Amino acid sequence: MKAITWRGVNEVGVEDVAEPKILNDHDIILQVGLSVTCGSDLHLLGGYIPAMRAGDVLGHEFMGTVAEVGRGVTKHRVGDRVVVVSFIGCGQCWYCQQGLWSLCDNGNPNPGMTEALWGQSIGGCFGYSHALGGYAGSHAPYIRVPHADNGAFTIPDGVSDERALFASDAAPTGWTGADQAGVQAGDVVAVWGAGGVGQMAARKAMLMGAERVVVIDRFDNRLAQVRTHIGAETLDYEEVDVPAELREMTGGRGPDVCIEAVGMEAHHPGPQYLYDQVKQQMRLQTDRPTAVREAIYACRKGGTVFTLGVFAGVVDKFPLGAVMNKALTLRGAQQHGHRYVPEILDLMSRDEVRTEHLATHVMSLDDGPKGYRMFKEKEDGCVRAVFRPGA
């Protein structure tokens, strides 16, 4: 079958790969309906997560139809239309049972890599390097889904494929950020990054009762989406001094909750961007934490900063003094989607969460290199490039 693969740094290919097989009793084989690019894929393409091998199938945000079930699967049958969470959780370990699904003890067959990097291994993720398990990704006609009773969710009738697709990753990641940051009714919440994840974090914060939600980015089309489809306020960081604007909007306090949805390749108009770029390219730091620094600086005393963008390793000039002296709570997570997807699908079925606007460009698998180029370079207002394997 044809699949979109990682061929090397900044090199995407389309090539023939073998069809997946059921390997464990709790697997299903899914016929992929839609599979979408994610900002975190760009870290793989850029070589910032050096655990990809040429030929690895990309993609971790997808939906489709169940084509085959393992003998231990009880919740799904052939023909079910499902959306699948990007992370693989066993459902039986202590972390899964606490709802911390991305931390599953049993989801990553290569735990040695992330133990070396972080001290502990986290769960596995589709199409996201051998450090997170080496699972094949979803930019292909078929994908194997382990622990499918936990990670695959039946899509309600009436919810379109294009909407349900984002219940795989963007929405549950946003839900993880707002929920785990502990947004309270009446809070002012600032979100750095107006991509799919930032928009969904803003939406969840609004649903949790935040009084004002402000999303920060520099791309007009993404900020327009935030205002039109999410209903949050926006700031263009190339036009205004973000911490100053946030202080003014909050009576000098700063936001109660600051959610960073940018990740390790943050951009900034100031000189610190050049500094971070040089250090990252020389491998003196793995990540550019520009937005995290600004979030820490902007956050009110005693507030919470949540790192939702993907980071890999170590950063420089981290403002620990501000964290300590302002009594901030600093948290982070990959998505614990299994606990949020039922709520998200229910809200989608009631039109309270809408995501179709994120799918700005839908194309075939053959257009994989073009789709990633458009997504990376934000060509033609591309917010997300979506692949339809059946096209």
Next chain:
Amino acid sequence: MTSSLGSAASLAARAGGIVVRQVRSAIDPSARPAGGGRTASGWLAVTVNREPADVDTAQLPAPLAEFGDRIEVQVRPAPGGKGAELAARLRDRPSKGTVLSRLNGSDPQADLRSALRRAKQLIEVGEVLAVDPAPHGKRTATPGGALLEAWTKKAPKAGVR
């Protein structure tokens, strides 16, 4: 001036000593202070999300049972209701290897580390999660790819424990 020079020399000597100790400890395990990423007792442990009474050391899962008398096994309650701490160590107590050998899964405890992880999965889930064969495209031969492939093969046995 003399005093300043003396202070600078002293600082330089101390810094040099630290560097030498760090380098020695990286390449020579015997030079590492106690607790340098390994336990003195040789126990490796995983926490299993089951009641301690449900983890029967007389009926160990196959990956651990295969070691027979070559290992000792302990089970104790994990605090805070976190299940049972299942610990094992090799009776012959071999050298624990270097940090590097533990991270690349080539230390003498590598097989036991892997067996503990698989035993935990069997107790909690009932099966060991597989990943191969995973669909993939052409594996271009590169030095980086070869290194990653080698580490991937070792990663199930590697770790900081």
